[in-house]
Amino acid sequence: MASITEKAMRAIFIFCGLAIILFLVGILYILLSNSMPGLIELGLGPFFAVDRWNPGAYGEPTYSLLNMIYGTLMVTLGALIFAVPVGVAAAAYLAEIASPWEREFFKPIVEILAGVPSVVLVFFGLVVLAPLIARAFNLNSGLNAFNGALLVGIMALPTIITLAEDAITAVPKEYRHASLALGGTRWQTIWKITIPAAFSGITASAMLGMGRAIGETMTVLMVTGNMVARPESFLDSVRTLSAGIAIDIGDVVFNSIHFHALFVAGLLLFLITFAVNLLADILIQRKPEVSK
Amino acid sequence: MKTGVLDRGIVFEKKKSEWRSHELIGFWALRLTLVLVLFILGIIVFDIVSKGAGVINWEFLTQPPRVGMTEGGIFPAIVGTFYVTLITIAFAVPLGVGAAIYLNEYAVQGKFTRLVRMSVRNLAGVPSIVFGLFGMAVFVKIFGFGPSLIAAGFTLGLLTLPVTVTASEEALRTVPRAYREGSFALGATRWQVVRTVVLPRAIPGILTGTILGLARAAGETAPILATGAAFFLPHLPDSIRSQFMALPYHLFIMSTQHHAISQVRPIAYGTALVLLALVCLLNLAAVLLRKRYRDRVAKGL
Amino acid sequence: MLKTNSNVAIDKNVIQEASKPEPAKTKQFVDNEYCEVKVENLNFFYGSVQALFNVSVKVQEKGVAALIGPSGCGKSTFLRVLNRMNDLIPGTRLEGKVSIHGENIYAPNTDVVNLRKKVGMVFQHPNPFPKSIFDNIAYGPRIDGLKDKAVLSEIVETSLKGAALWDEVKDRLNEPALALSGGQQQRLCIARALAVKPRILLMDEPTSAIDPIATQRIEDLIRDLCTDYTIIIVTHNMQQAARISDYTGFFLQGEMIEWGKTSGLFTNPEDQRTEDYITGRFG
Numbered sequence: 001m002a003s004i005t006e007k008a009m010r011a012i013f014i015f016c017g018l019a020i021i022l023f024l025v026g027i028l029y030i031l032l033s034n035s036m037p038g039l040i041e042l043g044l045g046p047f048f049a050v051d052r053w054n055p056g057a058y059g060e061p062t063y064s065l066l067n068m069i070y071g072t073l074m075v076t077l078g079a080l081i082f083a084v085p086v087g088v089a090a091a092a093y094l095a096e097i098a099s100p101w102e103r104e105f106f107k108p109i110v111e112i113l114a115g116v117p118s119v120v121l122v123f124f125g126l127v128v129l130a131p132l133i134a135r136a137f138n139l140n141s142g143l144n145a146f147n148g149a150l151l152v153g154i155m156a157l158p159t160i161i162t163l164a165e166d167a168i169t170a171v172p173k174e175y176r177h178a179s180l181a182l183g184g185t186r187w188q189t190i191w192k193i194t195i196p197a198a199f200s201g202i203t204a205s206a207m208l209g210m211g212r213a214i215g216e217t218m219t220v221l222m223v224t225g226n227m228v229a230r231p232e233s234f235l236d237s238v239r240t241l242s243a244g245i246a247i248d249i250g251d252v253v254f255n256s257i258h259f260h261a262l263f264v265a266g267l268l269l270f271l272i273t274f275a276v277n278l279l280a281d282i283l284i285q286r287k288p289e290v291s292k
Numbered sequence: 293m294k295t296g297v298l299d300r301g302i303v304f305e306k307k308k309s310e311w312r313s314h315e316l317i318g319f320w321a322l323r324l325t326l327v328l329v330l331f332i333l334g335i336i337v338f339d340i341v342s343k344g345a346g347v348i349n350w351e352f353l354t355q356p357p358r359v360g361m362t363e364g365g366i367f368p369a370i371v372g373t374f375y376v377t378l379i380t381i382a383f384a385v386p387l388g389v390g391a392a393i394y395l396n397e398y399a400v401q402g403k404f405t406r407l408v409r410m411s412v413r414n415l416a417g418v419p420s421i422v423f424g425l426f427g428m429a430v431f432v433k434i435f436g437f438g439p440s441l442i443a444a445g446f447t448l449g450l451l452t453l454p455v456t457v458t459a460s461e462e463a464l465r466t467v468p469r470a471y472r473e474g475s476f477a478l479g480a481t482r483w484q485v486v487r488t489v490v491l492p493r494a495i496p497g498i499l500t501g502t503i504l505g506l507a508r509a510a511g512e513t514a515p516i517l518a519t520g521a522a523f524f525l526p527h528l529p530d531s532i533r534s535q536f537m538a539l540p541y542h543l544f545i546m547s548t549q550h551h552a553i554s555q556v557r558p559i560a561y562g563t564a565l566v567l568l569a570l571v572c573l574l575n576l577a578a579v580l581l582r583k584r585y586r587d588r589v590a591k592g593l
Numbered sequence: 594m595l596k597t598n599s600n601v602a603i604d605k606n607v608i609q610e611a612s613k614p615e616p617a618k619t620k621q622f623v624d625n626e627y628c629e630v631k632v633e634n635l636n637f638f639y640g641s642v643q644a645l646f647n648v649s650v651k652v653q654e655k656g657v658a659a660l661i662g663p664s665g666c667g668k669s670t671f672l673r674v675l676n677r678m679n680d681l682i683p684g685t686r687l688e689g690k691v692s693i694h695g696e697n698i699y700a701p702n703t704d705v706v707n708l709r710k711k712v713g714m715v716f717q718h719p720n721p722f723p724k725s726i727f728d729n730i731a732y733g734p735r736i737d738g739l740k741d742k743a744v745l746s747e748i749v750e751t752s753l754k755g756a757a758l759w760d761e762v763k764d765r766l767n768e769p770a771l772a773l774s775g776g777q778q779q780r781l782c783i784a785r786a787l788a789v790k791p792r793i794l795l796m797d798e799p800t801s802a803i804d805p806i807a808t809q810r811i812e813d814l815i816r817d818l819c820t821d822y823t824i825i826i827v828t829h830n831m832q833q834a835a836r837i838s839d840y841t842g843f844f845l846q847g848e849m850i851e852w853g854k855t856s857g858l859f860t861n862p863e864d865q866r867t868e869d870y871i872t873g874r875f876g
Contacts, residue, residue, distance in 0.1 A: 009483040013398050016390030017408045020457065023450060024411040027418060030429045086325045093322035106326045108579075113333045115504075115575045117511025119540040120564045123547050124336045127557070154332055161329070187315040208417070215419025217514035218540075222548050242421045242514070249424060249518040254433065266425040270418060277417035281410065400683045470720035474782070476681060478733040478789055479710030488736060489722055 031267040038063075038260025047264055053228045053244060055258040063261045065268065067230050071145065071238035072269075074231055075220055078149025079156055079213040084206045086153075087160030088195075091205075094161070095168035096190050114158030122222045125151040130223060137235055143225035146234040151219045156209035163208060167201020167284075168194055200283045207280035211273045217242040241269045337568070344565030347558045353566070361524055361546070362556055366563050371528055372441075372536030373510055373570070376520075379445025379532065380452055380509050385502055387449075388456025392498075395457075396464040397486050416454035420514040423451045427519040442532040444520035451515055452505040459501015463494040496585035500578045507574035511567060513540040523549075539567045628692075629654040629793065629823045630675060635689035637670055637847075639682070644670045646847045648689075652840070657815060657824045659834035659855065662844035663870070668827045671844065672795050675825065676712040677705050694792065710737075713786030717798040719778035721770035721785070726762050729770045729781060733789035748788050756784035757814050776807020780814065787818075794818065796826040800833065812837050831871055835859050843867045 042063060051064035090110075094103060129150065130142030171194050179189040195202065225237025226247060239247075245265050252259045351365055358364035391408065399405045427447030437443040467490050475485040513521075521541040529536045546560035547553065630652035637645035645667045652658050660668040673679045674691060677698065691698050698708050710733070721729050730749040739745060749766065753759040758780045762773070770781055779799055786794060796815070800808040815824055815837050828834050834841050835855060842852040843864075851858060851867045862868040 006481050006483050009486075010398060013390050013394035016387050017394035017399065017405075019387055020391050020408050020415065020453070021411045023453070024415050024418075026430070027415075027422065027426050030426050031422070034425075034429055086328060089322045089325040090329060093319070093326055097319050097322060098326075102323075102326075106330070109326075109330050109333055112572070112575065113329060115507055115571055116333070116336065117508075117540055117567055117571055119511065119513045119543050120340065120568050120571075121336065123543055123560065123564050124339055126547055127560075128339055157329060185315055187318045211417045215417070215421065217419065217421040218544065221514075222544065242419055245421050245425065246514055246517055249421075249428065263425060263429075266422050270422050273417050273419055273422075274414060277414050281413055468720070470716065470718060471722055473678065473681070473716060474720040474722065474785075475732070475736075477676060477678060477709055477714035477716075478736070478785065479706050479708075480733075480736045481706050484736045488732070493723060 027270065031263055031270055035260055035263035035267045037255075038257055038264050041257055041260070047261070053239075055248070055261055061258070063257075063264075065241065065244075065265055067228055068239050068241045068244045068265070069268075070231055071220075071224070072214060072240040072242070074145045074234065074238055075148045075152055075224065075240055076210060076213045078145060078234060079153035080206065080210055082150060082153035083156045083160055083209055083213075087157050087205070087209065088164050088202055090157075090161045091164035091168055091202075092190055092195060095165045096186070096194060110158050110161050113154070114162070118155055118216065118218045119222075121155060122151055122219045125219070125223045139235060141225065141237070143223055143237055144235050145224055145231060145238045148220045148224035148238070148240075149234065151223060152213045152216050155216060155219060156212050159212055160205045160209040163205030164198075164202045167198040167205060170201065171197045200286045204280040204283035207276050207283065211276045211280065214276065215242055215269065215273050217246050221246045241265050245269070340561065340564050340568055343558070344561040344563075347562030348565060352562055356526070357524065357559075360552075361550065361559070362552060366539070366542060366559070366566065368525055368528055369537040369539045369542040369563065370566065372521075373539045375441050375529060375536060376445045376448060376516070376538060377506055377510050379442055380448040380506060381502070383446050383449025384452040384456045384505065384509075388453050388502070389460045389498055391453075391457050392460030392464055393486060396461050397490060398482065412454045412457050415450075416458075420451060420512055421517075423447055424515040424517055424519060426450070427515055432519055438533065439518070439520040439522075439535050440533045441520055441529055441536050444516040444536070444538075445532075447515045447519045448509040448512060451512065452502075452509045455505030455508065456498075456502050459505065460494070460498045463497025463501065464490060466497060467493045496581055496588075500582045500585070503574050503578040503581070507571045507578070510574065511540050511571050513538075513544050516541060539563060539570070543567060628652060629694060630825070631690075631692040632674075633690040633692075635671075635674065635687065635691060637667075637674060637679070637688075638686040640684045644847050645674070648849045650842060650849060650852050652823065652825060654823050655819060655821070656839040657819045657826060657837050658840040658842065659838035660825065660827045660842045660844060661829065661831055661834050661870075664829060666844040667847040668842075668844045669797055671849075672714075672797055672825060672827050675793070675795055676709050676714055677703075678709075678714065680705060710789050711791055712793045712795060713789060713791035714795040715779070715782050715786055715797065715799045718802050719775060719782050721773070721778050721781050723769065723771060725767045726770045726773070726781065727766040729785050730788050732785060737789070752784040752788040753781075755787045755818070756780045757810065757817070758784055774807070776803045776810060779803055779807070779811060783811075783814065783818075791822065793823045793825065796824065798827050798829060801829065808833075831859075843870060845870070 046063050047065050049062075049064045050066060051062045053062065053064055053068060055061045055063055090106075094106060098106065125147055126143075129147055133142030133144070133147050134140065175193050175197055176189055179193045180186070184192070220238075220240045221243040224239065224243065226239045226243060227237035228239050228244075229236075231238045245262050248258065248262055252262060353365060353370065354367050355365035356368050357366065391412075395405055395408060399408075424447065427443055427450070431437050431443035431446050432439055435443075471489045471493065472485055475489045480488065516538055520535050521538045522535040523545055525535060525537055543560060543563045546556050546563060550556050628651040630650075632648055632650045635645055635648040636643060648671060660671065662668050670679065674687065675693065675698075679685045679687075687699060693708070693712060697703070722732060724732070727749055730752050731745045734745060734748050739748075750759060750763075753762060758777060761777060762781075770778065773781060779802075783794070783799075800811050803811065812833065815826065818824060819839075826834075826838065838855045840853065841855045841858045843850045843858065843862075843866075845866055851862060851864045853863070858867065859871060862871060
């Protein structure tokens, strides 16, 4: 009796572990199997042709993801340019300089920022930031890549701060003590010893922030303007891969070419984030170079 | 600057004040980044609270939208978010805790556990819209749920799963090994060890992590776009197969898709505030739970 | 399953045998057919690292057997072989034969759970569960399926009395066990082990984390308990071994160098290495 329970529980738990792998593989499988008909019908070329995404066009629909890839790149890079320096600096401060009460005060704030639903944050971007940007740059609308990048950057900030702080904290005390004992100032110790030692962890934090930025959907959907034209500058309206899917997902005809094309976009998005996260994973596993 | 050993004392004093000021400037520069974070959060919360608070009253919270969603309340969206979160819990918590128990209590650490953990981390990185695509293809179409509470709940559950697994594993790992050994040495089976010693001790930690995961799921929009969220419904969902209104989706609609966007702006602000408050409440609950749990551990119960 | 019933008859014989006076100065146990613990040619590995080399020993029923030796010599590993706690460490391997109460405990059909109920263990650091005193003691009987509150109370009382803790805690059974002092916690752990009615008690340096006065009490307790239980204790404190044990085994680098009556081993060791160790030349 006891042994049956024992065996059953073991089987249940193994199943749960297995399910996690199955879900990941399942996502990849679903993306592949649903994009295949589209890829077979059209080939890979039209998805990357210098063209537009216009699957609804009468007569000759086009499926180029190129402009959306540009859009994704712009928003992601813009977000990182803002979020990585700010995030790493904040992490360095929290890990190395902050007094206990400052940590007690700032850490929950970072946590709360992480908890703000993206749709709320973006709503703020839409109604407050966009008019400001429009006025500052003398534009008709503040819905552009810049606005998107800023908000996505804010969204990636907590991830970067938390993980970079972990990486910096993980640097052995001995390093710091050695540097300080040689007459290094705390400032020198931070920049010459601690941060270089935590470099792979910090890079990983940036990568994971990047993963979030690439996949972020609602932000870009609501504040980047969603024009499918090729963007020229950060003040242009852009559409990203994730927003492109979100816009069409609601009313796409099941099993149409358009439907399959959306899965191609999803597959691309999945593969990019997968690669980025895998890289971050490898970097995180690489602990700071410490002698055993 | 080059002075003899005997003059060290003076050099030391001079240098000190020199690097002192450099360091102070640097420290302040870094501190400012955190102040910036605080400022961003503050301005967002201030904007939403100041403009949303006036809209919120009893009617707003308990009435459905009226007159083409330009008047009335957001009651169906609140209820929908509540229901979908329940399904998310039912999906993510047993699976997530089960997987964590497997990883931490049952499995021999090796290739397979590494694979599972890697999957968890990668699942955490999958963009939410891709979860939406998956949910649409699998739960809506293949399983035939149609756009419904259950399809959306499962999709969100999948999205929350990595958080649940990670938090549960962390909680399980804090249970001292000595407890397990003590229990095994008394002749407990593995499941008895888990049930009587490990889980009671880990459950507050698991709960905390799960609530944080749910707070995230409750605020997600992209995964429910095509799996069950509805623009407007005249009545509340009556089964898990019904479509539903949800707070984040409602906010999205009210701020970008509605035909009279500027007219319904106050409603959008009110919705944003309710959603923000809900998520903050969940987070607060998690923090309080964590604190109570720590106190209890400190007291040794 | 340990077939306890079928062994009851043998039991009595052994008790009689064991109570016969041993010839003085035997370095080896009398090689009678039945022993409480009988280990033959035991080799033990952590992965590719061998921790025990060809250990053979026989432990008689009742009394205290002490295992001494420098740290890392394998004495704790040996102790954990006897209730198969090493099973919990992945990658461990064992060769040889270990019998307890006449049964090979590494036979494929051994019920490890039952084995651990018969062979209790007390650890180096007291490890009461974060539950009340009562629930700690009642833990073993409860996982065995016992629910009757009255019976549980009785077991708790007997066990606590057995571990000489009853008078100190009888008025606060519902308080957290972790509120007790270190020495009390360790006696609680002994009581907890007694509550499952074991035949053998394994103790892994039970007093090394405890102050001298509490140590004294636990040593007294061990002497009391050894009239009813077979106690095998690992200690790095040679005085302790000399004070409380009837038999002593000396481990060095995974080998059991010498095994014999405590009085003999400490006054007239057979092996030079044992002498070096007990006279303090190393370790």
